[in-house]
Amino acid sequence: QVHLVESxxxxxxxxxxxxxxxxxxxFTFSSNGMHWVRQAPGKGLEWVAFIRNDGSNKYQADSVKxxxxxxxxNSKNTVYLEMKSLRPEDxxxxxxxxxxxxxxxxxxxxxxxxxxxx
Amino acid sequence: QxxxxxxxxxxxxxxxxxxxxxxxxxxxxxxxxxxxWYQQTPGxxxxxxxxxxxxxxxxxxxxxxxxxxxxxxxxxxxxxQADDECDYYCVLYMDSGIWVFGGGxxxxxx
Numbered sequence: 001q002v003h004l005v006e007s008x009x010x011x012x013x014x015x016x017x018x019x020x021x022x023x024x025x026x027f028t029f030s031s032n033g034m035h036w037v038r039q040a041p042g043k044g045l046e047w048v049a050f051i052r053n054d055g056s057n058k059y060q061a062d063s064v065k066x067x068x069x070x071x072x073x074n075s076k077n078t079v080y081l082e083m084k085s086l087r088p089e090d091x092x093x094x095x096x097x098x099x100x101x102x103x104x105x106x107x108x109x110x111x112x113x114x115x116x117x118x
Numbered sequence: 119q120x121x122x123x124x125x126x127x128x129x130x131x132x133x134x135x136x137x138x139x140x141x142x143x144x145x146x147x148x149x150x151x152x153x154x155w156y157q158q159t160p161g162x163x164x165x166x167x168x169x170x171x172x173x174x175x176x177x178x179x180x181x182x183x184x185x186x187x188x189x190x191x192x193x194x195x196x197x198x199q200a201d202d203e204c205d206y207y208c209v210l211y212m213d214s215g216i217w218v219f220g221g222g223x224x225x226x227x228x
Contacts, residue, residue, distance in 0.1 A: 037219075044220075044222040045156070045164065045222070047209065047216075050215070059214075059216060062119065095163070095164075100166070100169055102154075102173070103217070104154035104166065105164075105209065107166075108163045108165075108166075109163070
């Protein structure tokens with residue numbers, strides 16, 4: 001059974017940094033791309049970033065480009081989201097999501113909460 | 119900037135059929151956008167319903183179906199039930215390696 005567990009969320013001040021982690025199990029991690037998707041309180045879902053299975057290509061939404069970087073360690077079955085220069089509008093529940101192979105989000109983690117506030 | 123459009127809200131009677139749509143602010147949705155659909159009840163993690171336009175995810179009942187209708191992607195629920203009342207999101211894949219969510223549709227069954 002696929003299992004995704006996010007961690008690393010917390011409360012930070014504007015301009016600070018945070019690194020989220022997502023530990024994966026139950027599937028061949030190195031064969032799948034991975035996404036981060038966020039949801040601000042009371043708002044809709046927003047795609048944040050994607051990394052290919054081997055880490056060769058990474059993509060980010062315009063709203064986080066230049067500030068957020070996604071990476072992965074296939075030896076640890078873990079993906080990361082390095083977030084810098086955080087803004088109040090980055091406040092959200094961040095989900096780690098397994099890519100299903102047809103450019104869609106297949107299995108979702110429960111998420112980790114990031115709050116950016118002074 | 120690409121904007122994916124969805125009806126903000128929709129209402130359907132129990133047992134009736136409803137079609138939710140997913141469009142682009144400019145241009146048409148096609149199968150090359152690999153439309154996918156997600157269901158989310160308040161406070162819960164999203165559930166994948168449909169991917170690659172019309173393929174149901176594992177365990178999804180066949181009263182949920184996906185298609186392209188005109189220039190939009192569509193999610194049709196046949197025989198709406200009370201527990202279908204929740205939010206529905208579509209996602210489109212763009213050529214540039216970007217995914218864009220629609221704003222979501224809040225479905226009411228009454």
